[in-house]
Amino acid sequence: MEILIAGRGGQGILLLGHILGRAIAKHTNLYILGSEIYAAETRGGDSRVDLVVADREEDADFIKVMKADIAIFMHQLQLDAYKDLVRDGALVFIDKSNTTNIPQRNWKVYLEPYTDIAEKEIGNIRVANMVALGHLIKVTSIVPPEAVEDTIKEVVAREWVDVNIKAFRYYFSKS
Amino acid sequence: MRVDYITGNTAIAEAAIVAGLKFYAGYPITPSSDIFEYLARELPKHGGHVIQFEDEIASINAVIGASWACAKAMTATSGPGFSLMLEAISLAVITETPLVIAYVMRTGPSTGVPTRAGQYDVLQATYGFHGGLVIPVLAASTPQEAYDLTVKAFNVSEMLRTPVVLLTDATIAHTYGKVIMRERGELEIIERIRPLTPPDKYKPYEPVKEHVPAMACFGDGYNVLVESLTHDERGYYAPRTDVQRKLMWRLYRKIVDSAPKLFDYSAIGLEGCDYAFISYGSTALSAQVAAKMLREKGYRVGTLKLRTLYPIYEDGIRKLVSSAKKVFVIENNVGLYYRELRAILRDKEVVSVPIIDLDLPQPQEIVEVVKQWL
Numbered sequence: 001m002e003i004l005i006a007g008r009g010g011q012g013i014l015l016l017g018h019i020l021g022r023a024i025a026k027h028t029n030l031y032i033l034g035s036e037i038y039a040a041e042t043r044g045g046d047s048r049v050d051l052v053v054a055d056r057e058e059d060a061d062f063i064k065v066m067k068a069d070i071a072i073f074m075h076q077l078q079l080d081a082y083k084d085l086v087r088d089g090a091l092v093f094i095d096k097s098n099t100t101n102i103p104q105r106n107w108k109v110y111l112e113p114y115t116d117i118a119e120k121e122i123g124n125i126r127v128a129n130m131v132a133l134g135h136l137i138k139v140t141s142i143v144p145p146e147a148v149e150d151t152i153k154e155v156v157a158r159e160w161v162d163v164n165i166k167a168f169r170y171y172f173s174k175s
Numbered sequence: 176m177r178v179d180y181i182t183g184n185t186a187i188a189e190a191a192i193v194a195g196l197k198f199y200a201g202y203p204i205t206p207s208s209d210i211f212e213y214l215a216r217e218l219p220k221h222g223g224h225v226i227q228f229e230d231e232i233a234s235i236n237a238v239i240g241a242s243w244a245c246a247k248a249m250t251a252t253s254g255p256g257f258s259l260m261l262e263a264i265s266l267a268v269i270t271e272t273p274l275v276i277a278y279v280m281r282t283g284p285s286t287g288v289p290t291r292a293g294q295y296d297v298l299q300a301t302y303g304f305h306g307g308l309v310i311p312v313l314a315a316s317t318p319q320e321a322y323d324l325t326v327k328a329f330n331v332s333e334m335l336r337t338p339v340v341l342l343t344d345a346t347i348a349h350t351y352g353k354v355i356m357r358e359r360g361e362l363e364i365i366e367r368i369r370p371l372t373p374p375d376k377y378k379p380y381e382p383v384k385e386h387v388p389a390m391a392c393f394g395d396g397y398n399v400l401v402e403s404l405t406h407d408e409r410g411y412y413a414p415r416t417d418v419q420r421k422l423m424w425r426l427y428r429k430i431v432d433s434a435p436k437l438f439d440y441s442a443i444g445l446e447g448c449d450y451a452f453i454s455y456g457s458t459a460l461s462a463q464v465a466a467k468m469l470r471e472k473g474y475r476v477g478t479l480k481l482r483t484l485y486p487i488y489e490d491g492i493r494k495l496v497s498s499a500k501k502v503f504v505i506e507n508n509v510g511l512y513y514r515e516l517r518a519i520l521r522d523k524e525v526v527s528v529p530i531i532d533l534d535l536p537q538p539q540e541i542v543e544v545v546k547q548w549l
Contacts, residue, residue, distance in 0.1 A: 018180075018351070025180035025353035032180070033317060034351040057319070058443065061463045063350050064535060 002065040003051040006082050007074030007095075010043035012129030016072070017049025019151050020133060020143075024053055027147030031060040046078065053142075070140060072132050074098060074114065093136055095128065110135060118167055127167035134168040145172060177356045183321040183347035186354050187277050188213040190325035191249055193359055195366075197223040198241035198248040200234040202256060205289045206345040207279035210251040231259040235276075239263060242272045243401055245367075245392035247329060251277035254296050255285065257303065264304040264338050268426065270401050271336035271380070271388065273367055275328045280344040280456075282533055291533040292345040294456055294507040298514075300340045301485040308423075309430050311335070311437060312485040314342040314455040318352035324439070324482060330365040331437060335429055336387050342484065344507075346457040346535055370397060380422075381408040386429035431486045438491045439482035444470065448477035450549065451499035453492075453516060454506060455481045458536055462505040465541035474549060484512065489519045496520065503528050503545055507536055 007013040021034040032053045039045020054060040067087035073079040076099045088106040097115035118128035201211045215225045228234045241248040282288035300312045315321040332339040370377045370389040374397045383389045391397035400410030407413045454462035459480040466476040501524045504513040510527035517525045530536035
């Protein structure tokens, strides 16, 4: 299984990918390799995480997504840039707040305003990444949500844990 | 046993601590620096020391000194830094000093593209130092292999009293992966042979096991001669052909004769294959995917990923690819290790597939190149 996470620098793409990768590695029996791409500038450039997940170690055999089964796009620029890396039938989570033009593909699309939710409902625009991650975990159940929360506690600086977990739980608290 | 999600560089640092590393000296260089940073933070908690020197020359010499004080010692660097270390590596070879160098390759020559990958230094890793001998080179392609091979690198260096190069590249350095970290007690940890003879009978360069002498360290109460001149078994300078012959052949044999013991690889689908892909390091990932793509199209392609590059176990490699009509050597350089394999696989066609890429070579590109030869 291949997971692609892409957006612009500053949207927390690398943190999202790291937390998901780490939760899969430490809390499931799956094998995983993950790679990161980020631009030299702090904000605005390309940010992308590729995760390759498999039941057997020898099948987690590449570090780049060839055809993603699951994708998160947090911005129009990366949606346009990487849409061809997503296979037909993939689950694709798109931040409606930062996109206007959704390509016509044979995907199962979840179009949700992650950034607006983070800003207006959670109270911090910076946790849009965790809102999206929560949605992905709720839909796919790749990892138990508790495992993701444990990982957030491990990775995120203490003063930011609560708001990240609140954002992560957003879709779980909705019926 | 611990399970973590770490990069190749972190895996090397973690494994070095488990293997018993007690001294690290280095000079920062991309893409190896995070090994240094990680150890600076973690090694002191395990009773070890980390020091930054003014350059790579001082660093490797300090590592040699620490090893003679019986500390397991290492450094990490990349191409330009390794070039500076070469003279001292020769010193470590003739003085039979166990040490490990993590060599994280980047795009060269010279400063090239310092943050990106390549496999240009695979021959330099063993042939770069002067004196015409061989040092073991192990190559990792994933964080898990980086962990396992770091432990092995220390074991080999202790067992054979030799510098060992652990070869990775910028891709592996910063790739994350699930790593199952076996701890002390779950792993074989080899320590150098120490002298059992009393100090007045001890000959510091007299082989006691498979060409390897027992090593007394500073402070053990023995006369310790760290001799870079051609020396006899007592460690005395002896500028004579018979002494030089004996020393050279022993230093050569102790490495080359260990080839079967050191041989490490993974093979997929080689039995009965028509075509074999041989690769190593990060490019092996691309080669495995390319082979899978060709198998899906009906070609009988097997892959051999070499984790031991030197010494070369000729019979082992020959046997593994014996059914293949053609062997493709896939690497991210102008076709370097191909020369080694062409020399040992003389009875079949060996094709070089050199794909220069700042990232991992794309499996599709490998397929396109190889298909012309199928």
